[in-house]
Structure formats: C-alpha cells, structure tokens
Amino acid sequence: xxxxxxxxxxxxxxxxxxxxxxxxxxxxxxxxxxxxxxxxxxxxxxxxxxxxxxxxxxxxxxxxxxxxxxxxxxxxxxxxxxxxxxxxxxxxxxxxxxxxxxxxxxxxxxxxxxxxxxxxxxxxxxxxxxxxxxxxxxxxxxxxxxxxxxxxxxxxxxxxxxxxxxxxxxxxxxxxxxxxxxxxxx
Amino acid sequence: xxxxxxxxxxxxxxxxxxxxxxxxxxxxxxxxxxxxxxxxxxxxxxxxxxxxxxxxxxxxxxxxxxxxxxxxxxxxxxxxxxxxxxxxxxxxxxxxxxxxxxxxxxxxxxxxxxxxxxxxxxxxxxxxxxxxxxxxxxxxxxxxxxxxxxxxxxxxxxxxx
Numbered sequence: 001x002x003x004x005x006x007x008x009x010x011x012x013x014x015x016x017x018x019x020x021x022x023x024x025x026x027x028x029x030x031x032x033x034x035x036x037x038x039x040x041x042x043x044x045x046x047x048x049x050x051x052x053x054x055x056x057x058x059x060x061x062x063x064x065x066x067x068x069x070x071x072x073x074x075x076x077x078x079x080x081x082x083x084x085x086x087x088x089x090x091x092x093x094x095x096x097x098x099x100x101x102x103x104x105x106x107x108x109x110x111x112x113x114x115x116x117x118x119x120x121x122x123x124x125x126x127x128x129x130x131x132x133x134x135x136x137x138x139x140x141x142x143x144x145x146x147x148x149x150x151x152x153x154x155x156x157x158x159x160x161x162x163x164x165x166x167x168x169x170x171x172x173x174x175x176x177x178x179x180x181x182x183x184x185x186x
Numbered sequence: 187x188x189x190x191x192x193x194x195x196x197x198x199x200x201x202x203x204x205x206x207x208x209x210x211x212x213x214x215x216x217x218x219x220x221x222x223x224x225x226x227x228x229x230x231x232x233x234x235x236x237x238x239x240x241x242x243x244x245x246x247x248x249x250x251x252x253x254x255x256x257x258x259x260x261x262x263x264x265x266x267x268x269x270x271x272x273x274x275x276x277x278x279x280x281x282x283x284x285x286x287x288x289x290x291x292x293x294x295x296x297x298x299x300x301x302x303x304x305x306x307x308x309x310x311x312x313x314x315x316x317x318x319x320x321x322x323x324x325x326x327x328x329x330x331x332x333x334x335x336x337x338x339x340x341x342x343x344x345x346x347x
Binding site: 101148 | 218227236241243244250261262263266286
C-alpha cells in the first residue's frame with residue numbers, strides 16, 4: 001500500500017522497493033560497464049594501443065623521470081642522475097649510494113654497498129647523517145622506488161640543507177638499477 | 187533505527203558519495219595518462235591492465251556518480267561504487283604492507299598518499315555506499331525533487347524510478 005511520508009514522498013508499507021532483484025541490479029551494472037568501456041575505449045584509443053603494444057610503461061617512466069627532474073631541480077636545486085651516469089661512479093667507488101626507503105625494503109634488497117637513511121627517521125631527526133657520512137664533499141646519490149617516489153628527493157633535500165654539497169638523485173631508483181642487472185645485495 | 191528510513195539522509199548520502207565520485211572522475215577522464223601513471227606506481231599490474239583501467243574506470247566512476255546524484259539506477263551505481271572502493275582499499279592496504287610511498291591516484295592534482303588515512307576515508311565512503319545499496323528505496327531523488335518543486339506535481343507514483 002502506497003502512503004505519503006513526512007517528507008511528502010510516497011512510501012510502501014513494507015519499506016522495500018517493490019522491483020528490487022539482484023538480476024536487475026546486475027543487468028544495470030553491466031549497462032554501466034558497457035557504456036564505460038565504449039566511451040573509455042573510443043576516447044582513449046591511443047592509450048589502449050600503447051598499452052597493448054607494450055610502449056605504455058616506458059612512456060610512463062619517461063614522464064615520471066621528467067617530472068622528477070623538473071621538481072628536484074626547480075624546487076630544491078638538486079640534480080637527477082640517470083643509470084648510465086651513475087654506474088661508472090659506482091664502479092670506481094666515487095659515489096656513496098643512499099637508500100631512502102624503509103629499513104624493511106632495504107633489507108629485502110638494495111644497491112650493493114648502499115647505506116640506509118630511511119626518509120621518515122631522517123626527517124624526524126632520529127638519524128644523524130654526520131656520523132654515517134662525515135665527508136661533506138662526498139658524492140651522494142639518493143634513491144628510492146623511482147618514478148613518482150619522493151623519498152629520495154626528501155633525503156637529498158635534507159642532506160643538501162645539512163651542508164652536503166654533491167647530492168644527486170638516481171632517477172630510475174632501485175627498480176631501474178635491479179632491472180639493468182647491476183649489483184644488488186639481497 | 188528510525189533515522190535509517192529518513193528520506194533526506196538517503197538523499198544527502200547519495201549526493202555526497204555521487205559528488206565525490208564525479209569530482210574524482212572528471213580529472214581522470216581529462217588526464218588518463220596521469221591515472222595510468224598512478225596505477226603503474228602500485229607495481230602490480232601489466233601494461234594492458236593499466237591501459238584498460240585508466241581508460242574505463244573513470245567512466246564507470248562518472249556514470250555511477252551521476253546516477254547517484256540524479257537518483258537513477260541507484261542500487262546498480264552504489265554496487266559499482268562499492269566494488270571500486272573495495273578494490274581501492276585492497277590496493278592501498280597492499281601498498282602499505284609493501285612499504286610503498288605512493289600517491290593513491292584518487293584525485294589528480296591533490297596529493298593523497300596510499301596510507302591509513304586514505305584507507306579510513308575509503309572505508310567510510312564504502313559504508314555510505316553500502317548503506318545506499320541496502321536501504322535504498324528510491325523514494326527520494328534529485329529527479330523527483332525537481333519534478334516536485336518545478337512542476338508542482340503532487341502525484342509522484344508515476345515518477346518512481
């Protein structure tokens with residue numbers, strides 16, 4: 001029986017929608033998803049082509065590296081270094097690699113001989129970099145997960161503010177280093 | 187438990203969840219590459235899944251959000267939104283367990299890390315969405331309100347969606 005409620009809208013005495021059924025709801029959901037696939041497919045055709053021919057991820061990595069470079073250099077005046085430039089510095093033991101990720105991630109795997117300065121502990125003042133890195137002129141290369149990971153930027157900024165003059169960020173991060181087959185400790 | 191049947195509570199929740207999802211969807215539709223980048227950061231999916239998700243999910247979000255705002259196909263929209271929220275919560279949880287420091291990609295242009303705060307917000311939205319799904323009787327909606335106030339139509343029986 002349909003009745004008027006206080007708000008002026010009709011109500012049936014059972015308080016349940018008379019036409020509810022799971023079948024109808026699922027059918028409506030499929031309509032929504034179908035329309036979304038149609039619209040998304042047509043309007044993002046080039047993105048889908050890149051996704052299926054395997055070029056999407058490299059495009060994303062390029063964009064993220066470009067964003068990281070502009071952010072680090074424009075905001076903090078810190079340069080981003082790529083794998084090709086960082087490897088000789090590693091081989092000749094000229095640079096010290098600083099892992100800015102959590103200790104848990106560091107223990108799972110890190111660049112061989114890298115030292116751990118986790119971003120959170122460092123920013124909270126629980127780590128004194130002067131004890132670990134006494135030479136302020138040493139070349140330091142911070143890294144994290146690459147891409148949009150900002151831990152390496154934070155640590156590089158912090159080190160730079162504490163008087164370290166040669167701080168760089170490894171753009172590709174640990175995943176890029178590992179994928180290139182360079183030395184890691186696990 | 188009378189408040190559970192309050193029409194205006196239903197309408198407010200529908201509008202709140204709907205507006206949030208429309209607000210989240212529009213920038214993603216305009217910048218699908220940005221969303222693809224956010225999905226890639228979770229380091230869980232292959233390229234085709236990233237592409238498909240970036241192309242389709244914003245449209246599902248937009249359509250569901252608009253349906254909630256207008257009060258059309260409310261149960262289907264809230265079911266889809268609930269499903270998406272369960273996926274978002276799972277992804278944020280997995281990222282936290284793996285110790286990833288990444289943006290959740292929920293809103294382009296707003297930095298919102300995939301952390302406990304994001305999970306809690308998504309759980310609240312999920313509760314709202316499930317409430318709409320289970321308690322919805324579609325007695326009140328924006329469409330019906332417009333019909334009521336613009337057309338001064340006192341007989342709403344035919345307007346029930």
